[in-house]
Amino acid sequence: MPTVPSGSVRAPSPARARALAPDLARGFMLLLIALAHAPVFISHADLGPAALNTFGRFLKVFAADNLARSMFVFLFGYGLGQLAAGRFAKGDDWLAVRKLLRRRGFWLLVIGFLHATLLVPLDIVSTYGLALLIMAPIMRARDSVLLWTSAISLVPMTGLLAWQTVRAHAAEVAGHPETLPSMMKDDFPSQVLLHLLVWAGKAPGVVLLVVPGITIGIWAARRRILDDPERHVALLRRVTFVFLALAVAGRLPMALISAGVWKTDATWLPAIAHTFTGHTGGIALAAAVALAAVRIGGAHGPVTTALAALGRRSLTFYLFQSVVFVALFYPFTLDLADDVGTAAVIAIGVAVWLVSIVLADRMRRIGHRGPFEIALRRLSR
Template sequence: MTVMTSTGRSLAPDLARGFMLLAIALAHAPVFVSGAGPGVLDGVAAFLDHLLAHNQARPMFVFLFGYALGQLACRHQAKGGDWISLRKLLRRRGRWLIVIGFVHGVLLVPLDIVAVYGFTLLVLAPLVRARDSVLCWTAALALAPAALVVSGPIILAYAGAVPITPAGSMPADLGSHLLSGLQLWPFKTVLGTIDVVPGMLLGIWAARRRILDEPERHQTLLRRVTVIGLGVALIGRLAGALLMAGVWTPPAPSAAVLAHTLTGYAGGIALAALIGLVATRVEGGPFTTALAALGQRSLTFYLFQSVVFLVLFYPFTLDLGGELGFAEASGIAVAIWAVSILLAEWMRRAGYRGPAEVLLRRLTYRHSSGA
């Protein structure tokens, strides 16, 4: 029997999105600080972050985005909707995601992926109904270019061409921050589409088979993906993690960075599979319910993280970026996630949906009878 939340939703996708926000916070928070300090704790935190979260949280996020698209398409078809109306719905959703992502990337932090999702929907909406073979082959062909797009700036950073983290180049005032966001946002949004394609298409494929909606029926597949994916990720990302943590410089740093990114796709999808397995065994206890509530409001709390990062780290706010190391930034990330769980559970009990989710749904469906 499929494990469901109190709202009638399948548990595993919501748990995965709730856990995903921890991975995203751990990947993003250290980006805003000056880096690992001389202490052992900072070095260990930096190594674990680069091994487990950095360039692995994003593929998980993207896979779950594709899974949500697949769920949307299946629901639309089940209600008797045709392809033309679905395509209009997806592109309308894409346009509003671009608007939300623009506000996020310009006003808050330059780590936006929401607009990338929107632009990808506008460009690649037909792939939502593509044959399984087309989804899988396109994902495979896009994997190498996607890894190059992500790895390129990191390789340049270690070559000394660009700052390794924004901490050394964050704008000193709000005006410069907005101007920088306006200049970088279009380039990052368009280029980021390449990075999104592999995980998104695999997510659509998985949603068609209800792999996370009915994880008890797919336990063998989920176990294999978890064991193989995490094994590949841990082995393939080890050298890159040691390099980025400043522990060891491998003979071929560029190759280590590329392998770190490439195998991160396997690790991100494996983490989603692991949560699917967990969902078949957990009871509906307080923590499970609260984590699922967070997953149901993932867009809202993704934006919430960025608000906190802006307030804490930028020179024109509290300016903690130059004072903290990796361990402290990671602690802040965990604290943000814990507060997010508490807020999401409070919203669930009070009957409030995530404001970002409500806004996106109203904008998407306001010209449609499918609300």
């Protein structure tokens, strides 16, 4: 068995400085996740100014739904490629790397399970863990296998998410939106039990949703596209322009329908376009951030530095968002679910992201990596 698989990434020098683009992308990604998640915690979307609520619904569907997840998954796959390259650079063979990946997958599954049961059932971390346990061998697959796996799995993923979008829209039109307040219990133990049942029912099936992004992320990491964006400017420009154009065109109809601007019962085609171009849009945003990193170069201002610090601690602050939302909206905490409309809750989501930037930069200043990043690294050794 070769020390380094033939399809693995070009190993970086251990002394090389940490790349800016992946961290910036992860920091920005957390804003999209906040926009996607915050509105599901409220009962009455129409509270407050109608025009602002309409814009808020449009913004959520256009800029976040089925796009934040795609960007997150792509960056996760990219991070796996970085992790494997770093271990090979230190002299580890494939057997050691595979064991490391599976240990990390197991502990991601545990962390995600605790997140989904103790906090909110909007978890992707356990899905990553389960996918990594299953897919670890694909890290040494040929490029063609990665690309075909991504393309083939994209078809059922698009169909499943489109079906969820159509169902959610129909429920909202019928006056029964699929939001978390309908699942909220008056006490914490009952809430945990319900979350446990929800997680057990959906966790195995959602692995399919992350396969396309993980595999294309691993492929991109092999070429160090985000690590060395200055070497791939032409490719990044093409991806940004073409994929963002697709995302705008494909996501606009469903966003207009969800905002109530366009009235139609024929939602399947817009939902399919919305889902598929959410995948391309997530990749395009990562490419756009990489181009921004090229332009920034080595002159990192305070905003860039703080946003990159947030990206380095993305697991911690992904979980931090859930802690804040539970504290604000659940009946056994501040119980604000009935008191906030769409526009206000999106403003809250943005505020949580801004606070996260400040806290992450503070951690950077004192040399703290992030509690969950530290825990995952130690547990995965």
